[in-house]
Amino acid sequence: MAASSPASQFPASVNGALLSGDARWQLAQRVAASDIFSRSEFLPKFLLDICELYLLGRTEEIREQQIGVRVFGRSPGYNPGDDNIVRNYAVQLRKRLNLYFEKEGKDEPFRIEIPRGGYIPVFHARKTKEEPSPVVTVISAAKEPETAAESHPDLPIPAAPRRADWRMFLAGLAIGLLLLGAAAFRWKLQTAPATVHAAPANPLWSAIFVRDRDTFIVPADSSLGILQNLTEEPVSLTSYLSGEYLSSVKVKGMDLGNLNDLRIQRYTSMVDLNITSRLSHLPEVVPDHLIVRYARDLRMDDLKNGNAILLGAIHTDPWVGLLQSSLNFKFVCGRRVNDCYISNAHPAQGESAAYRTDPNGPSRETYAIVALLPNLDRSGWILLIEGLNMAGTEAAANMLLDSAAMRPMIRQTMSRNGTLRPFELLVRTGSFDAEALPSRIIAWRFGE
Structure with missing residues (x-):
């Protein structure tokens, strides 16, 4: 996360001030002020513009032509079909967002994505992986459980199940590992020359x-x-x-x-x-x-x-x-x-x-x-x-x-x-x- 306050770098609009308590808006400001975004003149403006309108419920204003006017200073009547600056920057915006949440923002509680085909942002809550609770069976030490024969003496006692021969299992596992290792070694020998002779980078x-x-x-x-x-x-x-x-x-x-x-x-x-x-x-x-x-x-x-x-x-x-x-x-x-x-x-x-x-x-x-x-x-x-x-x-x-x-x-x-x-x-x-x-x-x- 950025150490400095994003508010100092990106002055809040009147509407933006209404969102100051929204954790999603605070996230958008942190992203815009991050090292990954701050090197660009337009990407922080682009991100904050569409996030603000989305959080205010004004998604009908998140259109390519309107973004070009608000963010990139295009004239109100410009034709996005002739000027693709919004589409060019949207590609970079998606890439920078991925980089931010992979690195600087890997611990953020939310993630921002902009699905292809439009410019409306989506906020995803960060998924946390919880370990399943172990199942514990408690057996009272005061009394051993009855067997079927003890509770019903008239029933015939079944023969004891045959114990698995663990030595055979371990021997089979060892043979399998040896065969797998031999195959891996052979593959490495076959592919080694291509690696050794790879052309050096220019x-x-x-x-x-x-x-x-x-x-x-x-x-x-x-x-x-x-x-x-x-x-x-x-x-x-x-x-x-x-x-x-x-x-x-x-x-x-x-x-x-x-x-x-x-x-x-x-x-x-x-x-x-x-x-x-x-x-x-x-x-x-x-x-x-x-x-x-x-x-x-x-x-x-x-x-x-x-x-x-x-x-x-x-x-x-x-x-x-x-x-x-x-x-x-x-x-x-x-x-x-x-x-x-x-x-x-x-x-x-x-x-x-x-x-x-x-x-x-x-x-x-x-x-x-x-x-x-x-x-x-x-x-x-x-x-x-x-x-x-x-x-x-x-x-x-x-x-x-x-x-x-x-x-x-x-x-x-x-x-x-x-x-x-x-x-x-x-x-x-x-x-x-x-x-x-x-x-x-x-x-x-x-x-x-």
């Missing part, structure tokens, strides 16, 4: 996918790239986070329906989806802590408390701008998408100061960055797989997911105490009809 993926924090895989926002190309106006991270760019964008001659479609729908590339699928099947993945989140739905809190993998071409992922100050290889973009290039802040011998896509060359040479950086509160990692275009992003991912090819580079990133260091890799590739050609690392930097 240090990079073992650092990204861990059991004590969430890992976000973030495909890029392709509709953002289309809007920037049409308007020739770059979108800052501030405008992206506030959603201002969605309301202010104007494209002359463009149908309003198509414009609204770009504003509302969540488009990403097949390249990003393929990379996401491959990442999710890595053996180091911790399924309960893996979250796929669209770039528009990502929050600053996710990059502070969790690990993250950011995917995509630079003009479709404004989040990279948040990390530029930590990079040597920086993305620089003009007013149009095709104006982007990679700047080399401190060129080493043989390196260029800038790397640009050559759309007119025979191989359409392009570039990408793979970078491992500390997350915003330096408690985890952010991995960038970002290209100047989709071909660059695909090439960078193909290289990164090739364990044999990456093994020598990963060894160089390891510090003397065996931990990973931050790194940056500049990747060059070519493309043919938007398909990535073989790539190679042409420059790198390692952190301390």
Whole structure:
């Protein structure tokens, strides 16, 4: 249980004050203030919102659209079919509740669950296992019980039952145990080689996918790239986070329906989806802590408390701008998408100061960055797989997911105490009809 009072962290509403004496409401507040929940901005609000309404008997207000407005600040008329933020967070809420009651809250008198298919919480009383009372037969010592023959002397006395031969039973038990042990030993010998030759965990993926924090895989926002190309106006991270760019964008001659479609729908590339699928099947993945989140739905809190993998071409992922100050290889973009290039802040011998896509060359040479950086509160990692275009992003991912090819580079990133260091890799590739050609690392930097 949390040591501090949850009331200090989550101010009670007027209705919440009416529930102050309810043990279920007190439990919800303890859960919201726990270490497992306090690292998230929205999960405590989500939990307290639905628990308060349930305990007040207002379950008709526990609906996805209304939760989006109350908890996540969505506009009253927003469409949950186009914006699945409530469903995404509900998945995490269920996982965090399970973790809380398995660890920090294992001794709580109640358990909170949110059945799938809805958002109405259920409070279960904790089941206690009671040992059955032993049955005791009391026989008076003053008088021995009569036998049937003594009470009825005319009845014939039956022959005494034959005593079980315990030595035979024990001998049979011993033989059975020996056979069972022999079978187990044989099975162990047969399976031992597979265990001995198991592939070692990849240090990079073992650092990204861990059991004590969430890992976000973030495909890029392709509709953002289309809007920037049409308007020739770059979108800052501030405008992206506030959603201002969605309301202010104007494209002359463009149908309003198509414009609204770009504003509302969540488009990403097949390249990003393929990379996401491959990442999710890595053996180091911790399924309960893996979250796929669209770039528009990502929050600053996710990059502070969790690990993250950011995917995509630079003009479709404004989040990279948040990390530029930590990079040597920086993305620089003009007013149009095709104006982007990679700047080399401190060129080493043989390196260029800038790397640009050559759309007119025979191989359409392009570039990408793979970078491992500390997350915003330096408690985890952010991995960038970002290209100047989709071909660059695909090439960078193909290289990164090739364990044999990456093994020598990963060894160089390891510090003397065996931990990973931050790194940056500049990747060059070519493309043919938007398909990535073989790539190679042409420059790198390692952190301390």
